[in-house]
Amino acid sequence: MEVGLKMGFEETELRLGLPGGGDGGEVVRKRGFSETVDLKLKLSSKHGGSGIDLSEEKKMTGLNKEKNLLLSATDPAKPPAKAQVVGWPPVRSFRKNILAAATQKSGSSDESGGEKAAFLKVSMDGAPYLRKVDLRMYTSYHQLSDALAKMFSSFTIGNCGSQGVKDFMNESKLMDLLNGSDYVPTYEDKDGDWMLVGDVPWEMFVESCKRLRIMKGTEAIGLAPKAVEKCKKRG
Amino acid sequence: MFWGSRKTIDMNYFPDEVLEHVFDFITSHKDRNSVSLVCKSWYKIEKYSRQRVFLGNCYSISPERLIARFPGLKSLILKGKPHFADFNLVPDDWGGFLYPWIKAMAKSRIGLEELRLKRMVVSDESLELLSESFPNFKSLVLVSCEGFTTDGLAAIAANCRFLRELDLQENEVEDHRGYWLSCFPGSCTSLVSLNFACLKGEINLASLERLVARSPNLKSLRLNRAVPFDTLQRLLIRAPQLVDLGTGSYIHDPSSEAYNKLKAAIQNCNSIRSLSGFLEVAPCCMPAIYPICENLTFLNLSYAAGLQSNELTRLIHHCRKLQRLWILDCIGDKGLGVVASTCKELQELRVFPSDPFDAGNAAVTEEGLVLVSEGCPKLNSLLYFCQQMTNAALITVAKNCTNFIRFRLCILDPIKPDPVTNQPLDEGFGAIVRSCKGLKRLSLSGLLTDQVFYYIGMYAKKLEMLSIAFAGNSDKGMLYVLNGCKKLRKLEIRDCPFGDTALLEDMGKYETMRSLWMSTCEVTLGACKVLAKKMPSLNVEIINESEQTEFNLDDRQKVDKMYLYRTLVGHRKDAPEFVWLL
Numbered sequence: 001m002e003v004g005l006k007m008g009f010e011e012t013e014l015r016l017g018l019p020g021g022g023d024g025g026e027v028v029r030k031r032g033f034s035e036t037v038d039l040k041l042k043l044s045s046k047h048g049g050s051g052i053d054l055s056e057e058k059k060m061t062g063l064n065k066e067k068n069l070l071l072s073a074t075d076p077a078k079p080p081a082k083a084q085v086v087g088w089p090p091v092r093s094f095r096k097n098i099l100a101a102a103t104q105k106s107g108s109s110d111e112s113g114g115e116k117a118a119f120l121k122v123s124m125d126g127a128p129y130l131r132k133v134d135l136r137m138y139t140s141y142h143q144l145s146d147a148l149a150k151m152f153s154s155f156t157i158g159n160c161g162s163q164g165v166k167d168f169m170n171e172s173k174l175m176d177l178l179n180g181s182d183y184v185p186t187y188e189d190k191d192g193d194w195m196l197v198g199d200v201p202w203e204m205f206v207e208s209c210k211r212l213r214i215m216k217g218t219e220a221i222g223l224a225p226k227a228v229e230k231c232k233k234r235g
Numbered sequence: 236m237f238w239g240s241r242k243t244i245d246m247n248y249f250p251d252e253v254l255e256h257v258f259d260f261i262t263s264h265k266d267r268n269s270v271s272l273v274c275k276s277w278y279k280i281e282k283y284s285r286q287r288v289f290l291g292n293c294y295s296i297s298p299e300r301l302i303a304r305f306p307g308l309k310s311l312i313l314k315g316k317p318h319f320a321d322f323n324l325v326p327d328d329w330g331g332f333l334y335p336w337i338k339a340m341a342k343s344r345i346g347l348e349e350l351r352l353k354r355m356v357v358s359d360e361s362l363e364l365l366s367e368s369f370p371n372f373k374s375l376v377l378v379s380c381e382g383f384t385t386d387g388l389a390a391i392a393a394n395c396r397f398l399r400e401l402d403l404q405e406n407e408v409e410d411h412r413g414y415w416l417s418c419f420p421g422s423c424t425s426l427v428s429l430n431f432a433c434l435k436g437e438i439n440l441a442s443l444e445r446l447v448a449r450s451p452n453l454k455s456l457r458l459n460r461a462v463p464f465d466t467l468q469r470l471l472i473r474a475p476q477l478v479d480l481g482t483g484s485y486i487h488d489p490s491s492e493a494y495n496k497l498k499a500a501i502q503n504c505n506s507i508r509s510l511s512g513f514l515e516v517a518p519c520c521m522p523a524i525y526p527i528c529e530n531l532t533f534l535n536l537s538y539a540a541g542l543q544s545n546e547l548t549r550l551i552h553h554c555r556k557l558q559r560l561w562i563l564d565c566i567g568d569k570g571l572g573v574v575a576s577t578c579k580e581l582q583e584l585r586v587f588p589s590d591p592f593d594a595g596n597a598a599v600t601e602e603g604l605v606l607v608s609e610g611c612p613k614l615n616s617l618l619y620f621c622q623q624m625t626n627a628a629l630i631t632v633a634k635n636c637t638n639f640i641r642f643r644l645c646i647l648d649p650i651k652p653d654p655v656t657n658q659p660l661d662e663g664f665g666a667i668v669r670s671c672k673g674l675k676r677l678s679l680s681g682l683l684t685d686q687v688f689y690y691i692g693m694y695a696k697k698l699e700m701l702s703i704a705f706a707g708n709s710d711k712g713m714l715y716v717l718n719g720c721k722k723l724r725k726l727e728i729r730d731c732p733f734g735d736t737a738l739l740e741d742m743g744k745y746e747t748m749r750s751l752w753m754s755t756c757e758v759t760l761g762a763c764k765v766l767a768k769k770m771p772s773l774n775v776e777i778i779n780e781s782e783q784t785e786f787n788l789d790d791r792q793k794v795d796k797m798y799l800y801r802t803l804v805g806h807r808k809d810a811p812e813f814v815w816l817l
Binding site: 086087088089090094095096098099102119130132192210 | 407
């Protein structure tokens with residue numbers, strides 16, 4: 001069993017790219033890293049610069065390899081944007097955020113417009129786990145909404161299963177779901193208040209947003225009493 | 236105080252209380268574990284007299300069993316999530332919850348006094364319960380934890396009457412602004428260590444000053460960014476006995492009265508041996524701290540993004556007694572040369588990337604490291620983020636510094652070869668493991684083939700923790716390590732071509748280790764299932780981030796993330812949906 005696996009692993013390896021883009025198989029991992037970076041750039045160019053992290057790309061790969069052929073057949077001539085592989089370099093997010101905030105304050109910038117990342121937690125009611133987004137990767141509510149739709153797509157379409165796979169790439173359906181009355185995107189601001197996403201100008205939102213929560217519409221009605229509770233608790 | 240019956244004094248046996256007294260001198264966890272294996276009576280005496288317990292993996296045993304085993308528990312260290320969780324490789328809600336531990340200890344009336352946690356999820360609820368359940372609680376240290384707010388801290392402050400230590404290091408804390416500090420009652424005068432540098436919100440400055448003023452035993456104080464310069468000055472006047480200081484915001488006009496006052500206050504603090512902070516810093520204010528530099532043994536400027544290389548070197552010129560230095564790479568190779576010529580006592584060096592997002596921009600190279608190795612022969616611990624590394628440099632470093640216990644190298648482009656020879660870095664790391672016989676922790680990066688693992692398996696006999704990323708060619712690499720490194724406890728691997736053969740070759744090996752992490756490797760679901768079935772003493776967990784369920788995933792499919800660890804208590808009950816327990 002093991003021998004068979006070993007021999008064929010290049011072919012069966014879950015790669016983010018066109019299959020058969022052979023590389024002689026010598027030091028596959030060497031390719032592995034630059035491939036993942038390359039694909040990331042290709043995806044970025046397709047999705048308008050939204051910085052999807054690699055784990056999400058892997059998720060997409062796991063679901064449907066054929067779709068990746070479509071995704072990666074984009075404009076390869078795009079200038080390389082700042083590439084980010086999840087977890088590399090191995091620096092704690094805490095430290096990354098502090099340094100990003102510091103460089104922003106001192107006004108330093110480089111060719112690609114500065115890093116200034118701010119990873120925020122995003123939760124969605126009913127989803128089994130949270131995600132993190134870097135708000136600075138987007139320049140508008142629309143881009144953010146797109147990215148969130150992709151992140152949580154698997155949870156919005158029924159409850160997993162084959163139907164989810166089919167509907168996965170149906171963007172408009174996702175957008176409808178997220179934009180419709182079923183889900184309400186909210187965020188917690190610097191003062192600890194929960195606000196509706198979209199009221200203030202984008203830049204102001206980025207400055208004041210601390211975490212995001214995509215609530216079910218019905219939940220949002222229950223928001224007011226929670227806020228009151230919070231005030232009481234603080235006394 | 237002793238449990239168990241009084242023994243008659245026999246030629247061959249000592250009374251329990253004498254044995255207990257002897258065991259008091261045995262402090263290492265390993266040794267105490269050995270003691271308990273000698274015989275039944277030693278086991279019993281050790282069991283009841285044991286106060287300090289270290290659990291490197293909170294899932295290796297349940298709270299109830301721990302309490303039954305060591306009912307005299309007073310001091311507990313717990314670690315939760317796997318190390319790679321620090322780098323966003325583990326989804327939130329994976330686990331590592333503190334609450335069940337507090338609940339169980341509270342229920343059994345454990346006399347908990349000290350708790351130290353790393354990578355655990357700590358809720359406000361658990362902090363509140365803790366503060367209410369252990370009247371003698373003295374010390375809380377949280378490192379890289381999350382899940383709590385300043386409300387939880389308020390409970391600790393308000394209820395732990397004998398609190399000596401509250402030390403928060405790099406935690407994600409939801410900050411409800413500064414009122415928590417005011418919750419320390421006026422009667423609380425026992426503080427020895429207070430570190431809230433990781434908090435992002437405002438602090439009630441008046442409360443802080445009063446608290447420091449009534450804490451005569453305060454030795455360690457680390458402030459957050461919200462504490463301004465002039466408050467720092469007033470605090471130093473109140474606490475000239477400080478040994479460890481972390482500044483808050485360090486920005487002011489150097490010609491001002493406040494600056495002069497600070498200068499004077501600092502000169503009075505001649506016990507300070509450890510300095511950190513400077514999250515916000517004005518370089519022109521640095522001269523104020525020169526007077527205390529000559530006595531510093533630990534300097535942490537790794538958050539001081541506002542200091543340039545020349546300012547850093549000017550400061551370091553004054554720090555002749557430095558043993559540990561944490562700094563940003565903007566110090567540059569030349570700056571490291573200054574470190575090499577000034578800090579002859581240096582044992583630990585950490586150089587962090589000032590720009591962690593851009594792989595092209597680290598300001599230090601192999602040159603800086605070589606200079607430090609030449610100037611600082613006592614160097615034994617290294618964390619070095621750099622632009623590039625050469626085999627020649629590593630070989631030189633290995634020759635100059637044979638005492639490395641920790642050697643962690645991170646080349647920002649993780650598969651970069653030796654830029655001079657274009658070769659992999661196998662020989663360089665090989666030289667390190669050959670030369671540093673006491674090496675316990677190693678992190679690799681750069682272009683690496685199976686050969687480097689051959690060397691590690693052959694020479695790194697004391698190695699306990701190994702971190703590998705984007706390295707190796709085949710299963711042989713991993714097998715060299717598993718077979719050769721007899722003392723290996725933690726192995727974490729990402730993005731390497733290691734697969735089922737390597738994983739399944741010696742399954743018993745994992746029982747001798749704390750844990751194994753493999754992500755984006757070649758390991759299949761089927762192999763993980765085989766391992767889980769054959770080794771009931773291991774928990775084999777798959778973190779699955781796609782929407783497919785366990786049942787329609789093919790055994791031949793590669794798993795994204797696998798984490799396995801030895802355990803006495805089988806599957807954990809708190810795993811989220813996306814973690815499959817095989």
